[in-house]
Amino acid sequence: MSVGDFSQKTLEMDSFHTRFSAWTPFNNKSLNRQDCLWMPKCTRFGWFLPYAPAQNEYGAWKSHYIACVSTLDWLTPREAAAVYGTLNEPKAEDEELQERQREKCLRKRIWEKVAFRNKVLLQLRPPWVSGTHRSSSLKATCQPWLSRMGGDGAGLHEAWEKQLALASVQALPKRSNVSGIHSYPSLSKESQSGPWKGDDTPPYALEPRIVLISSRVPAYEMVVESVKAAVIAVVYEHAGLTLESLLCLIEKALCGRKAQSMGIFSDGDSREINLLQGYKIGIKNLLCPEVRDFWEKLGSCVATEEEGGHVDCFAPLGASVLSDWLGPQRDRSPPSIYFNESKMQTWSSFTELLEDALKSVRKELSPLFRDLRKHIAGRLIGQFMVDTLSMVNILNSQEMAQALADGLIELSKEDSDKPLEFLSHFLLKKCKKSQDFEGNVSLTECDPKETVDQLSKKRCITEDNSQDAKSSLHRSDEHVQALVQLERKLQRGSAEKRARVVGELLQSERRYVQLLGIVKDVYARPLRAALSSHRAILSAANVQIIFSDILQILSLNRQFLDNLRDRLEEWSPAQCVGDIVIRFGSQLNAYTNFFNNYPVVLKTIEKCKEMIPAFRAFLKRHDKTTATKMLSLPELLLYPSQRFEEYVHLLYALRLHTPAGHVDRGDLNAAIDQIKNYKDYIDQMKERVKMKEQLQDIQRLVWGCPTLSAVNRYLIRIQDVAQLHCYNEEINFSLRVYEHICDLSLLLLNDVLLIAHRDTSHTPFERTTKTTRRFTASLLLPRLLVEDIPDSKYVKNAFILHGPTREWICATEVEDEKFAWLSVLHNTIRSSMEK
Numbered sequence: 001m002s003v004g005d006f007s008q009k010t011l012e013m014d015s016f017h018t019r020f021s022a023w024t025p026f027n028n029k030s031l032n033r034q035d036c037l038w039m040p041k042c043t044r045f046g047w048f049l050p051y052a053p054a055q056n057e058y059g060a061w062k063s064h065y066i067a068c069v070s071t072l073d074w075l076t077p078r079e080a081a082a083v084y085g086t087l088n089e090p091k092a093e094d095e096e097l098q099e100r101q102r103e104k105c106l107r108k109r110i111w112e113k114v115a116f117r118n119k120v121l122l123q124l125r126p127p128w129v130s131g132t133h134r135s136s137s138l139k140a141t142c143q144p145w146l147s148r149m150g151g152d153g154a155g156l157h158e159a160w161e162k163q164l165a166l167a168s169v170q171a172l173p174k175r176s177n178v179s180g181i182h183s184y185p186s187l188s189k190e191s192q193s194g195p196w197k198g199d200d201t202p203p204y205a206l207e208p209r210i211v212l213i214s215s216r217v218p219a220y221e222m223v224v225e226s227v228k229a230a231v232i233a234v235v236y237e238h239a240g241l242t243l244e245s246l247l248c249l250i251e252k253a254l255c256g257r258k259a260q261s262m263g264i265f266s267d268g269d270s271r272e273i274n275l276l277q278g279y280k281i282g283i284k285n286l287l288c289p290e291v292r293d294f295w296e297k298l299g300s301c302v303a304t305e306e307e308g309g310h311v312d313c314f315a316p317l318g319a320s321v322l323s324d325w326l327g328p329q330r331d332r333s334p335p336s337i338y339f340n341e342s343k344m345q346t347w348s349s350f351t352e353l354l355e356d357a358l359k360s361v362r363k364e365l366s367p368l369f370r371d372l373r374k375h376i377a378g379r380l381i382g383q384f385m386v387d388t389l390s391m392v393n394i395l396n397s398q399e400m401a402q403a404l405a406d407g408l409i410e411l412s413k414e415d416s417d418k419p420l421e422f423l424s425h426f427l428l429k430k431c432k433k434s435q436d437f438e439g440n441v442s443l444t445e446c447d448p449k450e451t452v453d454q455l456s457k458k459r460c461i462t463e464d465n466s467q468d469a470k471s472s473l474h475r476s477d478e479h480v481q482a483l484v485q486l487e488r489k490l491q492r493g494s495a496e497k498r499a500r501v502v503g504e505l506l507q508s509e510r511r512y513v514q515l516l517g518i519v520k521d522v523y524a525r526p527l528r529a530a531l532s533s534h535r536a537i538l539s540a541a542n543v544q545i546i547f548s549d550i551l552q553i554l555s556l557n558r559q560f561l562d563n564l565r566d567r568l569e570e571w572s573p574a575q576c577v578g579d580i581v582i583r584f585g586s587q588l589n590a591y592t593n594f595f596n597n598y599p600v601v602l603k604t605i606e607k608c609k610e611m612i613p614a615f616r617a618f619l620k621r622h623d624k625t626t627a628t629k630m631l632s633l634p635e636l637l638l639y640p641s642q643r644f645e646e647y648v649h650l651l652y653a654l655r656l657h658t659p660a661g662h663v664d665r666g667d668l669n670a671a672i673d674q675i676k677n678y679k680d681y682i683d684q685m686k687e688r689v690k691m692k693e694q695l696q697d698i699q700r701l702v703w704g705c706p707t708l709s710a711v712n713r714y715l716i717r718i719q720d721v722a723q724l725h726c727y728n729e730e731i732n733f734s735l736r737v738y739e740h741i742c743d744l745s746l747l748l749l750n751d752v753l754l755i756a757h758r759d760t761s762h763t764p765f766e767r768t769t770k771t772t773r774r775f776t777a778s779l780l781l782p783r784l785l786v787e788d789i790p791d792s793k794y795v796k797n798a799f800i801l802h803g804p805t806r807e808w809i810c811a812t813e814v815e816d817e818k819f820a821w822l823s824v825l826h827n828t829i830r831s832s833m834e835k
Contacts, residue, residue: 033059051732211263211338214238219354226343239277240717243294245820259302261310263338268315495573498657505650506564513561516554537614545604549594560584578667585674644679702756704775719746719821721810734792753779779803781832
């Protein structure tokens, strides 16, 4: 049964029962509310009451039937299969196509009816005078026309309004609630009573652009500030969300509309996208049922390819913002569609500095702004950074500095008696050269008239010569030669790009070795010299702990740099680089020792700086100087952990410009897998350190918290809720009255749930608040049961946590928080039970 037939049958049922109640001689209301009449009608369409009616409760099934009709809680076969499953029955190929065609035709009829109704209302609407904009005049004008269309004017008018409301509701997209049943947003009275206000274009005809920004992106506040005004920015938490929660956020941001295009701004590489915690989407898991269902629903929120819709994935972040994109060429690059280019260049240049600054800023502003932190604090910080760090001014300053440096070099070579005059003449010559260059470029532009004349002459010549067979064969030979030359040109272009990538790898490796050499020349060598001269600043054991591993890394990378330099000196298109990288990847034990001892090294530096005044003075004398490139010793020790990500990106670029039949192709694939596996190992070490710090923060945050340090334990989400109390739990959920007792904080770990009592206090003469948490209970996730409480007029967004001995009735402030929390909690419980 189609939705149109279903709505028509519903109207016929309503009119029948209206006539039936009017015909009854006694006009008994209780007879019309009997459950035996309404229960079969509800169960026929799959509408069941969520509770058992009491003995003295009448009209429950009738109210449920009216509520379902008003919201049109109806599932198509494809939607019902997505919710309840199909018992793995094979589906015909044409069945889904036919279903889509039926839905498309139905939507077309609905939009035609809505457009016809709006057109009629606009024709019948009287001219409005200032101050007389009332819907009553519109209704009075439309009523006679409706009465002429049929016998009963009032009944036909109500039927017409109800049918259009049902059609409009069916046309709107679905949203999912916590229980998994699809529901439809109800129409407001304003949207049902007349035409759209303001612009003639209805809201569903507008197709905005939307961009998803992950909180894992460094300095994501700056990225939000770079989004254009016409683009919808959705910032989501990387940790503590599921794919269903992310879809709910997207549907809420679009408000029933389809996006013209969608951008996904999340970290990752060219092979996979780190969309959410635990959801790295790539080629390997793209066909998994959960990921595939997510992409299908995400694609339904974007316009089709024929309508110009597309999804843009910004991965890797820096390369996707500043370099060329893969895929079909468009009129504009994807970054210019969603972002302001100058602001994005500023973000990409100062990402690490911004992230370090924003850590402390977030910590200070989060108690003050709370929920508004993402929108207000991020925009303030982003605007401030853009205003103070303008990329245009920085580039101009760099150009001026380079010109002055060239002038000073020429001045030192000439040894002129008048240096200022010589420098001014040099700058004027350089300025004239740049102007001449621009003029030459403009002179070489083509004239359209001359081009047309030349093409016409060539066409005449070719027509005259087409009669001669020999000239035709000659032209075919020229065509083949032109194709061969074009192919050779493309190969040369690919070889040139490959040579540039290898040159960039060599330059970046040279800079990296120079930074590691600073550690040896500025720090390690003076400390060892002082130790040999019996004027020790540090003991031999501390010097060995701090510098032994980093110096081994330096010798390893110097050897790798020499191999690259020797290979590039004898470079040719047939040369290989993969074997050098494979040989380097097989000697990474020095890096493994460094990363294992990295926390010990930092603690040793801090301890020696605190205990030994001479070492403190030594660091103060050498840190952040020109010899160390304005860096400190801990900052220099940070570069080995960042280097492997650069290796992966450069090797991907090198493989991209290496032909498939090249000798180096297989070695490059093996080298990429080797370096990428080691990069994943470094990322796992970073995650373990981060998890350990999070558990330590929880220990300090919650008073009386038990020891949380355990292997592979980490924090997933913190949710603030209100604890409720019900005085009578024997009555139905819809009639229960709850009282707010206190505030709680739910700290979800991967194997346990912590419940803490939350108190908020204000400080005199201060706007900020102070929050304290006291430990209440801890529940193992396999022994935890979660029960949903349906919304009623007495309680909203509530649920029950059942423990072995106690239970907690909790409620969130908004519906989205409850949906996200329950989704994450169910997934975590399921994962803990599987383990």
